[in-house]
Amino acid sequence: MRQVILDTETTGLNPKKGDRIVEIGCLEMIDRRLTGRQLHYYLNPERDIPGEVVAIHGITNEQVKDAPIFAQIADELWQWLAGAELVIHNAAFDMGFLNAEYQLLAKQQGKAVNELESVCEVLDTLKLAREKHPGSRVSLDALCKRYGIDNAHRTLHGAILDSEILSDVYLMLTGGQTDLLLDDADPASVEADSLDLSALATAQGALVKVVPTLEELTAHQDMLKLVGKKSGTEIDWPKS
Structure with a gap:
C-alpha cells in the first residue's frame, strides 16, 4: 500500500478569504515504511504573508518571492499523489487549501474542477486520534508526548518536519511497537x-x-x- 504523509503551511486559515499555500511537504510510505522519496515545495503565494503567520512557520515574503507559484507545480503534485492514501493531521484544513488551489487554477484555465479526493484516499490522523483517545488533547505535539516521540527540534512549524513527526505518530496510532520491524526483516x-x-x-x-x-x-x-x-x-x- 502506498501512502503519502502530507502537510502544508499557508498564509492564514481560510482559503475562501484568499489565503494561499506557501509550503507543501510529502513523504512516501509503502507497507508502513518510509521509502526516502519525498516531494517538497516552497511556493510564492502571490500575496502577502502576515507577520503573525510568519511567527508560526518562519516563512517570509522575501524567502518565497522567487519560488514557483502553485500553477507551476500543480501537475507534478497531482501525479505524485494520485493513487495514494494521504495521511494528514487535520485533513480538512490541508485538503481544503489544496482543492482551493486546484479550483483557482481550473478557473484561470477555463477547465472543469477536479478535487484531489477523486484520485486518492484520505486518512485523517486527527479524527483517528480523537476516536482512540476521547477527551484527550490530540494535537501533534500532544500525541508526541503521549507516545514518547522526540519533537524537541520542532520550534517552528514546517511541512517536511511535521510530516516526519506525523509518520511516527501515525505508526503508533495504528499499531505502535508491533509494527516496528528490523531493517533487514522481510515482512x-x-x-x-x-x-x-x-x-x-x-x-x-x-x-x-x-x-x-x-x-x-x-x-x-x-x-x-x-x-x-x-x-x-x-x-x-x-x-x-
Whole structure:
C-alpha cells in the first residue's frame, strides 16, 4: 500500500478569504515504511504573508518571492499523489487549501474542477486520534508526548518536519511497537510463517520449556534497541 504523509503551511486559515499555500511537504510510505522519496515545495503565494503567520512557520515574503507559484507545480503534485492514501493531521484544513488551489487554477484555465479526493484516499490522523483517545488533547505535539516521540527540534512549524513527526505518530496510532520491524526483516516471510504450538506440550499434555537460541536472543535485543530508539526510552529487559 502506498501512502503519502502530507502537510502544508499557508498564509492564514481560510482559503475562501484568499489565503494561499506557501509550503507543501510529502513523504512516501509503502507497507508502513518510509521509502526516502519525498516531494517538497516552497511556493510564492502571490500575496502577502502576515507577520503573525510568519511567527508560526518562519516563512517570509522575501524567502518565497522567487519560488514557483502553485500553477507551476500543480501537475507534478497531482501525479505524485494520485493513487495514494494521504495521511494528514487535520485533513480538512490541508485538503481544503489544496482543492482551493486546484479550483483557482481550473478557473484561470477555463477547465472543469477536479478535487484531489477523486484520485486518492484520505486518512485523517486527527479524527483517528480523537476516536482512540476521547477527551484527550490530540494535537501533534500532544500525541508526541503521549507516545514518547522526540519533537524537541520542532520550534517552528514546517511541512517536511511535521510530516516526519506525523509518520511516527501515525505508526503508533495504528499499531505502535508491533509494527516496528528490523531493517533487514522481510515482512512477506513474517506473514508467511504460521505459529506451530504443538512443540509446547508433550503427548501427555505437560508443558515443555523452550529455550531460545543465540540467534533468537540477539534478534530480541536488536528489537529492544529499535523500540528504545523509536520511543526515546532506554529499555532494561530482564535477562533471566
